[in-house]
Amino acid sequence: MPYQTINPFNNKLIKEYQTHNDKQVEQALSTAHALYKSDWAQGDIKQRIKVLHKLSELMASRVDELAEVVSVEMGKLIGQSRGEVQICADIAKFYAENAEEFLKPVPYKSDLGEAWVEHHPIGVIMAVEPWNFPFYQLMRVLAPNLASGNSVLVKHASIVPHCAETFEKLVSEAGAPKGAYTNLFISQDQVASIIDDDRVQGVALTGSEKAGAIVAARAAGKLKKSTLELGGNDVFAVLDDADIDHAAKAGAQARVSNAGQVCTAAKRFIIHEKVADEFLKKFTEHFKALKIGDPLDKSTTLGPLSSADAVKTLSKQVDDAVKHGAKLHFGGKKVTGNPGNFFEPTILTHITRDNPAYFEEFFGPVAQVYIVKNDEELVKLANDSHYGLGGSVFTTDLNRARKLASQIETGMVYVNSPTDTAAELPFGGVKRSGFGRELSDLGIKEFVNQKLVVLAAKS
Numbered sequence: 455m456p457y458q459t460i461n462p463f464n465n466k467l468i469k470e471y472q473t474h475n476d477k478q479v480e481q482a483l484s485t486a487h488a489l490y491k492s493d494w495a496q497g498d499i500k501q502r503i504k505v506l507h508k509l510s511e512l513m514a515s516r517v518d519e520l521a522e523v524v525s526v527e528m529g530k531l532i533g534q535s536r537g538e539v540q541i542c543a544d545i546a547k548f549y550a551e552n553a554e555e556f557l558k559p560v561p562y563k564s565d566l567g568e569a570w571v572e573h574h575p576i577g578v579i580m581a582v583e584p585w586n587f588p589f590y591q592l593m594r595v596l597a598p599n600l601a602s603g604n605s606v607l608v609k610h611a612s613i614v615p616h617c618a619e620t621f622e623k624l625v626s627e628a629g630a631p632k633g634a635y636t637n638l639f640i641s642q643d644q645v646a647s648i649i650d651d652d653r654v655q656g657v658a659l660t661g662s663e664k665a666g667a668i669v670a671a672r673a674a675g676k677l678k679k680s681t682l683e684l685g686g687n688d689v690f691a692v693l694d695d696a697d698i699d700h701a702a703k704a705g706a707q708a709r710v711s712n713a714g715q716v717c718t719a720a721k722r723f724i725i726h727e728k729v730a731d732e733f734l735k736k737f738t739e740h741f742k743a744l745k746i747g748d749p750l751d752k753s754t755t756l757g758p759l760s761s762a763d764a765v766k767t768l769s770k771q772v773d774d775a776v777k778h779g780a781k782l783h784f785g786g787k788k789v790t791g792n793p794g795n796f797f798e799p800t801i802l803t804h805i806t807r808d809n810p811a812y813f814e815e816f817f818g819p820v821a822q823v824y825i826v827k828n829d830e831e832l833v834k835l836a837n838d839s840h841y842g843l844g845g846s847v848f849t850t851d852l853n854r855a856r857k858l859a860s861q862i863e864t865g866m867v868y869v870n871s872p873t874d875t876a877a878e879l880p881f882g883g884v885k886r887s888g889f890g891r892e893l894s895d896l897g898i899k900e901f902v903n904q905k906l907v908v909l910a911a912k913s
């Protein structure tokens with residue numbers, strides 16, 4: 455796949471980027487490994503924390519400029535791109551302020567003697583990242599690993615090379631030495647060869663199940679740990695005692711944010727039968743009010759999908775769903791007469807379990823609406839999924855919410871809010887949504903050696 459910047463708003467090719475050859479890859483690997491062996495990685499964490507503070511300041515001071523790079527390259531609304539840049543600054547700051555605490559030795563009580571667990575970097579980490587949050591996905595893997603002393607090589611998605619190059623420059627400008635973070639415009643075969651290399655000790659991927667399965671299998675074949683954050687088919691549950699105005703507005707936003715291209719977007723709307731008509735009416739009104747347009751125009755409320763292929767995939771999914779009996783309550787088609795990758799906000803109802811759509815993730819502004827009689831039916835439907843990433847429950851009864859949150863088989867559940875993300879909270883899922891956690895104290899420990907040391911009581 456060529457590394458190209460194509461503006462999804464008008465499908466104009468802006469720039470094609472030169473790929474890296476095997477010699478350049480070896481140079482990057484060798485530099486990253488040498489840095490891991492140096493005092494930079496093995497020595498005082500304070501030198502690394504200083505870089506994260508600077509990186510946070512740099513991103514926070516360039517929100518508008520960096521946000522435009524995102525919106526032009528993958529079509530995110532400019533306001534949402536600004537939010538993405540800001541959370542990147544927050545993540546860098548969070549690890550700058552907390553990594554030392556997370557990685558300090560942990561004492562263990564033992565009859566064997568004085569015991570503690572130390573946290574050491576393990577080497578070069580290969581990261582493979584997607585286009586939908588082109589800076590956030592990079593910061594999510596860089597910040598904890600730079601703090602712990604691991605060197606990071608990244609293969610970013612081939613449709614966001616400007617974001618990839620820009621982020622690498624920011625890390626360098628923040629004072630990170632060469633080798634701490636290296637962006638590689640490489641092929642999938644080159645990724646495989648890098649994973650095979652003994653200097654690489656871990657692999658992190660965010661993306662599709664298909665990519666995750668291939669990359670994690672390659673890593674496992676070399677006995678290397680991987681973390682995967684893959685697709686999701688998150689429920690947005692609305693109980694009979696919920697604030698319907700709030701749920702309908704939050705639900706519409708949760709489905710169409712980033713044009714629906716979010717792994718933790720609300721995708722399956724499971725509504726209690728007592729409030730289904732009211733919810734669907736208000737939810738549909740919000741979809742009708744959406745305004746497609748240039749992501750750089752702040753009056754736009756629904757941007758383009760990331761690529762023409764993404765529109766083709768989504769269009770086929772919707773057509774197939776209807777062919778298998780789903781009812782098209784609203785929308786359903788690619789927007790015509792526009793050079794951009796626009797798809798109508800769409801609502802599908804009456805999806806039965808034998809419809810392929812029932813188990814499919816729709817990575818675009820397409821909502822599936824289901825109606826249930828009670829909480830038991832809700833949980834059964836919510837958990838009848840190959841995925842298990844996030845999910846949300848809207849209700850005024852928090853005890854009922856707590857019970858449901860514990861019963862829903864995902865990595866994250868939010869009550870009275872769509873699934874979100876924050877530096878201090880773990881992020882990740884189960885089942886085919888992947889494994890491992892990013893962010894928070896959990897994210898920094900995925901790729902460290904948690905080494906036990908015991909001073910034996912009896913010599």
Ligand SMILES: NC(=O)C1=CN([C@@H]2O[C@H](COP(=O)(O)OP(=O)(O)OC[C@H]3O[C@@H](n4cnc5c(N)ncnc54)[C@H](OP(=O)(O)O)[C@@H]3O)[C@@H](O)[C@H]2O)C=CC1
Binds near residue numbers: 582583642
């Ligand atoms: N969890 C998440 O946040 C995301 C999930 N997705 C899921 O993925 C689906 C498709 O989106 P898409 O962008 O095509 O996702 P992909 O999984 O194809 O791409 C994600 C990243 O993986 C790389 N990649 C893909 N296959 C391989 C491979 N065999 N070896 C090494 N690297 C590989 C891609 O490179 P390249 O770009 O060069 O193909 C990209 O950098 C979406 O519908 C959604 O379900 C997508 C984006 C984010």
Ligand SMILES: CCCCCC(=O)O
Binds near residue numbers: 874
């Ligand atoms: C809100 C941001 C979540 C990003 C999750 C993803 O699509 O990878």
